[in-house]
Structures are given as structure tokens and as C-alpha cells.
Amino acid sequence: MKRVCCGRPVFFVKPESGMNRKIMNIYVCVKHVPDSAATITVEGGTGINEKITFLLNPYDEHAVTEAARIKTGLPDAEVVAVCLGKPTAETTLRAAMAMGADRGILIETDRPQDSIFTALALAAAIQSDGRPWIIFTGKESIDSEGMQTQFRLAENLSLPVATNVIKVDIDGDGVRVESEREAGTIDVIRMTAPCVIGAGKGLNTPNYPTFPDIVKSRKKPVRRIGLADLAIESPAAGMQIQELVPAVEQRTPRALTGSAADIAAQIVDILKNEAKVI
Amino acid sequence: MNSIGLLIEFNDGRVKEANFGMATAARGENRNLVALVADGPAEDAQAVLEAYGVARIVNIRSGNRSWDPARQAAAVAAAMQKLEIDSLIGLTSPSGRELLPRIAARLGAPLIMDCIDIDLEAHRVRTSQYSGKTIATIALTGSHFIYGMRANVVPALKEPAEAEIIDFSFDGYQDTGYEVIETRTDGSGAHYLAEADIIISGGRGLKRAENFKLLFDCARHMNASVGASRVAVDNGWVPYAMQVGQTGVKVNPKVYMAVGISGSVQHFAGMKTARMIIAINTDENAAIMANCDYFAVGDLFEILPELEKALAAAKRSKEVA
CATH class of the missing domain: 3.40.50.620 (HUPs)
Incomplete structure (x- = not known):
């Protein structure tokens, strides 16, 4: 098969179930994203003003929480949060550690990267760090909304992947997960470990940290890696933002008045004659 | 070519x-x-x-x-x-x-x-x-x-x-250790929100799970899907799959009706591309009232039953025609 990127050699070692727990690292890939409530101001044509609150991507909160939960049954397992971001993304790694990760890896970059590159960097950082047993991500990030990094990461490491996962059970040498494909449809999937899991919102209630958790997280180690240390071949394919503009909102609200029956009649009229949907 | x-x-x-x-x-x-x-x-x-x-x-x-x-x-x-x-x-x-x-x-x-x-x-x-x-x-x-x-x-x-x-x-598949064991459907036959032409969504104003029936009753007569705000989902009134918004489904209908929804930034993130937004809310200062095409200040518990009747009548007259 022709591959246009992902040319790095890959390795993975299947942990023998239950035998060699020291190698059972659980990695959680996290992203430093603007708070969804923040005002986004476009700057420089393709970027945003970053003097706003950034936090751990909401789906990644579920991923970290699940990793910490699984770890409680595996005393030797270690939960490692991995982030590709600017130096300021350390706060997001600290948040992940306050929610249960044992340590962090910050792959430093000076600019936003697309998901093709991101997945290469995450794969290289994880491979250089240890042997993954489960790799969690969020099902998507709320800033670029790409919905694909987990799949590319899995491909780079030749691992199975499930997304929008709302339940994880350890099952022998792998996991059994429930993936919510759509409203009312759940796929039950068996994956051998190592594997990649994209956390969905229904997975759990995030472990919001207590003050002692936050204090403890400050003492947990964060290893900083430069992109150069990972020697990633630059991929042949890419996605580059050429222009970013504020979304225009130009609605002119008109009032519907009168009795409840009057309002109902006007709505039906609008649906029929203006929107032409009924 | x-x-x-x-x-x-x-x-x-x-x-x-x-x-x-x-x-x-x-x-x-x-x-x-x-x-x-x-x-x-x-x-x-x-x-x-x-x-x-x-x-x-x-x-x-x-x-x-x-x-x-x-x-x-x-x-x-x-x-x-x-x-x-x-x-x-x-x-x-x-x-x-x-x-x-x-x-x-x-x-x-x-x-x-x-x-x-x-x-x-x-x-x-x-x-x-x-x-x-x-x-x-x-x-x-x-x-x-x-x-x-x-x-x-x-x-x-x-x-x-x-x-x-x-x-x-295709016969070149190499097993990657991934297997779908079963697919469960809850039988709701949910019309997938993201592809719906008409969506009627409820929020905090619905007050309790049973009241979503009012939305389903209206939806039935106009072949609409029913959505919800995060508040309604977090309160357990409806399942997460119905949530429209930033961390829910992003929808793009011809008409989005927001009933008892204040219209947070996160909710708008999921529905702002709707061609038409119609809001019903008791609070005329709710954010959604300033960013919609039509709004009605009023009690949804009075308006929805009337709307159901009017929609049923419109459907009947269309069927007769």
C-alpha cells in the first residue's frame, strides 16, 4: 500500500496479560484549547489572540478520568499525559495531573500543528517514552474540531482504535468498549491491547480536582521534549489554515405576538410559507 | 476526467x-x-x-x-x-x-x-x-x-x-485486533439530528423529563427531530445523544426551534448555522431572543399545545390537498 506519510518505523510490544504490569503505561493525549466561553478574536489573518483562558479540552477530561479509574485496578500502571503545544500548555498538563495523571510530557512547538503532524509527534513521543497499553484521547478537540487525531495516531502505531467511547471494561488481553455511534445506537467493540480509545462525553463524570490534588500536581514531573528530539520526518500531506475570519451573525429578530393560539398560527404560517418545510 | x-x-x-x-x-x-x-x-x-x-x-x-x-x-x-x-x-x-x-x-x-x-x-x-x-x-x-x-x-x-x-x-484486510461484537439500538429510531431539516429543542424551561412529550407531539406533525440543551441533558431529562451544542451534536437544519432555551454560547456553537431560528421563551432578555429570526415571549406550556393543534391541522389540510 502506498503511504504518503507516517513513514516512521513502528514498534509495539503486546504486554503479556497480567504478567508484566510494569510496562502497562496508560497514555492520555491532551490538548490545550481556548475556553469555550472565551471571546475569540482573529489575529494575523490565520490565528487568534491567545490572551484568553485556555484549558484542558473537555473530552480529554473524560479521557484522563477514565485512565485514572483503570489505574486503580492496576497498581503498577502509570498514567502519562502527553501534549503537543506551546510552552504555556504546561497548565493543561498540570490540570491533567491534578485529575489523576502521574506525570506529563510536553512536546514543545511554537505554532499550531495539523492533526497529521500532531499524530506523528504523539506517536513518536509515546514510543520514545515507554510501552503503551491503552492510549486515550478525547473524541475531538473543541478548537479545531478535526475529529481525526486518534485515528491517525492508531494508524501510526498500527493499533486498533475506537471513538466516542462511553464505556471501557478490561477484558483479558484487551478491552471491551462501547462506542456511541449515534443517538440510540451503540457498538460493542473488542480490541486487543495496545489500543487507542477516543473518549466521549458519556464515559464518566470528570474528576474535578480538589485543592490538595492541585497542590500535588505541581510536584509531578513534566518532561519537555523539542520537536527536533523526535526527529519526525515532515509529512507529505497536510492541512493549512489560509484564512480565519469571525463567523458573521446577522439575524434580525422579529417578534411573534398575541395569544398562544395566535403565536402558534404564525409559526405554522412561517414554517409553511417562508421556510417551506411543512 | x-x-x-x-x-x-x-x-x-x-x-x-x-x-x-x-x-x-x-x-x-x-x-x-x-x-x-x-x-x-x-x-x-x-x-x-x-x-x-x-x-x-x-x-x-x-x-x-x-x-x-x-x-x-x-x-x-x-x-x-x-x-x-x-x-x-x-x-x-x-x-x-x-x-x-x-x-x-x-x-x-x-x-x-x-x-x-x-x-x-x-x-x-x-x-x-x-x-x-x-x-x-x-x-x-x-x-x-x-x-x-x-x-x-x-x-x-x-x-x-x-x-x-x-x-x-476486498480481500486484503489484515486483522488489527478490532472487532465489533454487537450493535445495540434502543429502538427509539432516533432521526439523526445532524441531518434533520427541522429540529425542535427544549431546555431548562421544560422543567422535567415528561414535558419533552410536548416537543415530540409537535415534532411528529412536522417530521422534525427533537433536540435538547445541555441543561436538559445534565438534569437527566433526555439522553446525551439529543444534546445540541458545543459538546453535543452540531446541527444544520432549515428551521431550529429553541423552546425554553436561553441560548448560551455553547448552545449556539451547535446550531448557529440553522437557516432559521425560532425562539420561544418567557424571558425576553434571554440571549437567544436577540440572535434569532423569530421570537415569542410567552409560556411554552400554553404555546406548545396550540402549536401541536395548528401543526396537526396543517398536516391534515395538506393530506387532503
């Missing part, structure tokens, strides 16, 4: 409506539309695909009868390579979210999901980012290009063509 692949989806054995807008958007000079049907009823779909300009239908057999996105994606990627299809357009739908990224990852190809505009010549798309607060123009580079389109962005227009059917049996 440039071959543009269309990843076709089915609903109860019929081609999904949203695929026709996709085919319309893909047509152009020197383009050959190739419908890729993975483990679906390709022959049955021939006539309807021809009506929208499809010139070739690839009947892909992935080797697995039930839903297996890993295997299907591998089969589609292999068909694209074999048949020299460089560009693929699919829907940003539940199965599109599973298949398109897997296909892109396999081919090492760029992928943009939820495109509102696709330039197939320049390999350039527009999509929303930062919770719908910005629109990004993104250039793709690579040897294959995968696009996930937002449903309903291009109206479907017919342009008849004749299509040949090609069979493609």
Missing part, C-alpha cells in the same frame, strides 16, 4: 437524502462522479444515484456483512487506490465520523470534517472552528483528499446520467 468519489450512506435500504446535496456539490466540468457503496444495496441505488449525475457505482464488498468500520474503511481506501480516485466526499454523519478519518489515516491523506464549502480543484475548504465563532479556509496538500461535508449545505439538484456498476471485492 477527474474522478470524485462519493461515500454513499443508506437509511433503511434507501440512499440518504443528504447524499444528493453532496453529489450536487461534487459535479463540475471534467469530473466523473463515482459513488462508493460499501456493503450496501448498490443495484437498488442505481436509479436514484443516476438522477444526481453519478456515472459509476462501485459495489464494494469488504468481506464482512455487519458494520465494521475498520474493515470498511480499508476496503474503501483500497478501492480508491485501485480505481485512481483521488478525492472522496462523505457526510459528517455518525458513520462518516467513523469511516472518513480511518480512510484518511490509511491513505495518509488530509481530511477536513464538517466542510461548509469545498473547492475540489484548489483542494480548499471552509469549515467552522472555535465552536462556530470563526470560519477557517483550509488548504489541503497530499496525493488523496478526503472531505466530510456538513449535511444540507448544498441543495440537491438533479442532473441525470447513466451509471455503470463495478464490483470491488
Whole structure:
């Protein structure tokens, strides 16, 4: 098969179930994203003003929480949060550690990267760090909304992947997960470990940290890696933002008045004659 | 001729409506539309695909009868390579979210999901980012290009063509340790929100789970889907799958009716592209009232029963006519 990127050699070692727990690292890939409530101001044509609150991507909160939960049954397992971001993304790694990760890896970059590159960097950082047993991500990030990094990461490491996962059970040498494909449809999937899991919102209630958790997280180690240390071949394919503009909102609200029956009649009229949907 | 692949989806054995807008958007000079049907009823779909300009239908057999996105994606990627299809357009739908990224990852190809505009010549798309607060123009580079389109962005227009059917049996699958053991449906037959033409959503103002019946009653008469705000989901009134917003489903209907929803930034992130927004709220200062097309200040418990009656009457008169 022709591959246009992902040319790095890959390795993975299947942990023998239950035998060699020291190698059972659980990695959680996290992203430093603007708070969804923040005002986004476009700057420089393709970027945003970053003097706003950034936090751990909401789906990644579920991923970290699940990793910490699984770890409680595996005393030797270690939960490692991995982030590709600017130096300021350390706060997001600290948040992940306050929610249960044992340590962090910050792959430093000076600019936003697309998901093709991101997945290469995450794969290289994880491979250089240890042997993954489960790799969690969020099902998507709320800033670029790409919905694909987990799949590319899995491909780079030749691992199975499930997304929008709302339940994880350890099952022998792998996991059994429930993936919510759509409203009312759940796929039950068996994956051998190592594997990649994209956390969905229904997975759990995030472990919001207590003050002692936050204090403890400050003492947990964060290893900083430069992109150069990972020697990633630059991929042949890419996605580059050429222009970013504020979304225009130009609605002119008109009032519907009168009795409840009057309002109902006007709505039906609008649906029929203006929107032409009924 | 440039071959543009269309990843076709089915609903109860019929081609999904949203695929026709996709085919319309893909047509152009020197383009050959190739419908890729993975483990679906390709022959049955021939006539309807021809009506929208499809010139070739690839009947892909992935080797697995039930839903297996890993295997299907591998089969589609292999068909694209074999048949020299460089560009693929699919829907940003539940199965599109599973298949398109897997296909892109396999081919090492760029992928943009939820495109509102696709330039197939320049390999350039527009999509929303930062919770719908910005629109990004993104250039793709690579040897294959995968696009996930937002449903309903291009109206479907017919342009008849004749299509040949090609069979493609995929036998090169290597087991990756991924297996769908079973698929459970709760029988709700939920009309998938992201592709709905009309959505009526409820929020805090609904007050309790049982009151969502008022929305379902209205929805029934206008073939609408029912959505909800995060508050309604967090209170356990309705399942998460019904949540519209930043961390829920992003929808793009012709009409979005927000009932008892204040209209937070996060809610708007999921529905702001609706062609028309109609809000019903007791609070005239709710954010949604200032950012909609029509608003009614009033009690939803009075308006919804009247609306149901009026919709039922409109439906009856249409049926008689």
C-alpha cells in the first residue's frame, strides 16, 4: 500500500496479560484549547489572540478520568499525559495531573500543528517514552474540531482504535468498549491491547480536582521534549489554515405576538410559507 | 476526467437524502462522479444515484456483512487506490465520523470534517472552528483528499446520467485486533439530528423529563427531530445523544426551534448555522431572543399545545390537498 506519510518505523510490544504490569503505561493525549466561553478574536489573518483562558479540552477530561479509574485496578500502571503545544500548555498538563495523571510530557512547538503532524509527534513521543497499553484521547478537540487525531495516531502505531467511547471494561488481553455511534445506537467493540480509545462525553463524570490534588500536581514531573528530539520526518500531506475570519451573525429578530393560539398560527404560517418545510 | 468519489450512506435500504446535496456539490466540468457503496444495496441505488449525475457505482464488498468500520474503511481506501480516485466526499454523519478519518489515516491523506464549502480543484475548504465563532479556509496538500461535508449545505439538484456498476471485492484486510461484537439500538429510531431539516429543542424551561412529550407531539406533525440543551441533558431529562451544542451534536437544519432555551454560547456553537431560528421563551432578555429570526415571549406550556393543534391541522389540510 502506498503511504504518503507516517513513514516512521513502528514498534509495539503486546504486554503479556497480567504478567508484566510494569510496562502497562496508560497514555492520555491532551490538548490545550481556548475556553469555550472565551471571546475569540482573529489575529494575523490565520490565528487568534491567545490572551484568553485556555484549558484542558473537555473530552480529554473524560479521557484522563477514565485512565485514572483503570489505574486503580492496576497498581503498577502509570498514567502519562502527553501534549503537543506551546510552552504555556504546561497548565493543561498540570490540570491533567491534578485529575489523576502521574506525570506529563510536553512536546514543545511554537505554532499550531495539523492533526497529521500532531499524530506523528504523539506517536513518536509515546514510543520514545515507554510501552503503551491503552492510549486515550478525547473524541475531538473543541478548537479545531478535526475529529481525526486518534485515528491517525492508531494508524501510526498500527493499533486498533475506537471513538466516542462511553464505556471501557478490561477484558483479558484487551478491552471491551462501547462506542456511541449515534443517538440510540451503540457498538460493542473488542480490541486487543495496545489500543487507542477516543473518549466521549458519556464515559464518566470528570474528576474535578480538589485543592490538595492541585497542590500535588505541581510536584509531578513534566518532561519537555523539542520537536527536533523526535526527529519526525515532515509529512507529505497536510492541512493549512489560509484564512480565519469571525463567523458573521446577522439575524434580525422579529417578534411573534398575541395569544398562544395566535403565536402558534404564525409559526405554522412561517414554517409553511417562508421556510417551506411543512 | 477527474474522478470524485462519493461515500454513499443508506437509511433503511434507501440512499440518504443528504447524499444528493453532496453529489450536487461534487459535479463540475471534467469530473466523473463515482459513488462508493460499501456493503450496501448498490443495484437498488442505481436509479436514484443516476438522477444526481453519478456515472459509476462501485459495489464494494469488504468481506464482512455487519458494520465494521475498520474493515470498511480499508476496503474503501483500497478501492480508491485501485480505481485512481483521488478525492472522496462523505457526510459528517455518525458513520462518516467513523469511516472518513480511518480512510484518511490509511491513505495518509488530509481530511477536513464538517466542510461548509469545498473547492475540489484548489483542494480548499471552509469549515467552522472555535465552536462556530470563526470560519477557517483550509488548504489541503497530499496525493488523496478526503472531505466530510456538513449535511444540507448544498441543495440537491438533479442532473441525470447513466451509471455503470463495478464490483470491488476486498480481500486484503489484515486483522488489527478490532472487532465489533454487537450493535445495540434502543429502538427509539432516533432521526439523526445532524441531518434533520427541522429540529425542535427544549431546555431548562421544560422543567422535567415528561414535558419533552410536548416537543415530540409537535415534532411528529412536522417530521422534525427533537433536540435538547445541555441543561436538559445534565438534569437527566433526555439522553446525551439529543444534546445540541458545543459538546453535543452540531446541527444544520432549515428551521431550529429553541423552546425554553436561553441560548448560551455553547448552545449556539451547535446550531448557529440553522437557516432559521425560532425562539420561544418567557424571558425576553434571554440571549437567544436577540440572535434569532423569530421570537415569542410567552409560556411554552400554553404555546406548545396550540402549536401541536395548528401543526396537526396543517398536516391534515395538506393530506387532503
